[in-house]
Amino acid sequence: MLIFELMIILVATKLAGDLAARLGQPSVLGKLLIGLILGPSVLGWIENTDVLSEISQIGVILLMFIAGLETDLKEFKRSGKAGALVGLGGIVVPLGLGWLSGLAIGLDTLEAIFLGLLLSATSVSITVQSLREMGQLNTREGNTLMSAAVIDDVVVVILLAFLLGFAGGDVNLPLLIGKKIAFFLIAILVGWKAVPWLLQKFVPLRVTEAVVTMALALCFLFAWFAELTGVAAIIGAYIAGVAISQTKQKAEVMHKTETIAYSIFVPVFFTSIGVMTEIQGIGGNWWLVVVLSIIAVLTKWGGSGVGAKLAGFSTPSSLAVGAGMVSRGEVALIIAAIGLEAGLLDNSLFAVLVVVVLVTTVLTPPLLKMTFPKQQ
Known part of the structure; x- marks a missing residue:
């Protein structure tokens, strides 16, 4: 069954991506939508299995690995201050309005704060693909988005740990923060000193693709250590x-x-986002999906956009940077699953939020296409 599903995914994503490109949209939009069509919400041809989920995880890891390979490190360093302002702006506004929205729909204080935290999450994996297609990944805006995503991830996870501690979870906050600091220190040190040496050692090996194999092994090692x-x-x-x-x-x-990556793993990742969404679980809560989707898009777009403006970007560039932070992707889905397990979400609200995450993810490519400054 898996082999047949992979055949469908590979063919369907390429055709859907081509159709989206012909209609003037990033091809990733078509790939996302075809996942929704193939999944349980419409045709039901693809099931959200553990194996498919693991292949999808490899896909997003490789996608971000390629984004790292394309990064101009000097420009990335110059984008540090701007990334901090964009990342923090994209947390404060969604967190505040998400919390107020939670209170308005009858959640208690901790549940409402959790909703705000979930809306503060960002996943730039979809943004990365869209910017690559537009030739805008290695620009000031693109590097700022990557820097902001790193800051957003660390801050949101630390805040989540605080919340779980208050909710009764067994969280050792100093240990959690210490582990994150240790990750960045070790990853940067190993990346600076050990990675070039290791790759060079694999160059003379008399086996096929020794260097690429070592590079992928390092990619997976860093990803594992991060988790x-x-x-x-x-x-x-x-x-x-x-x-x-x-x-x-x-x-x-x-x-x-x-x-x-683009032959098999990345197409599975794009498709899996739509496959994970089961619209039937929403019931009569469509109004909540609409309201929370509007809040999710506008708060992240506005908050990150204001951060970009404060960092000195022009108004069009600020809008583009804000749009690039809108997608919640797999990061928000992981946080939602944590909330469900911790009792901070019930099943009906969980289903609503999964669809909200899909909406933000699907809207990001056309928003980028609409707002990003044209390449000079």
């Missing part, structure tokens, strides 16, 4: 890509990783 320390795996993969981008093997790794 182990409570940081999103995509951040680890991105750092691994940045590290390898500074080596002589960058071009070879980039070319061959793109072939591997």
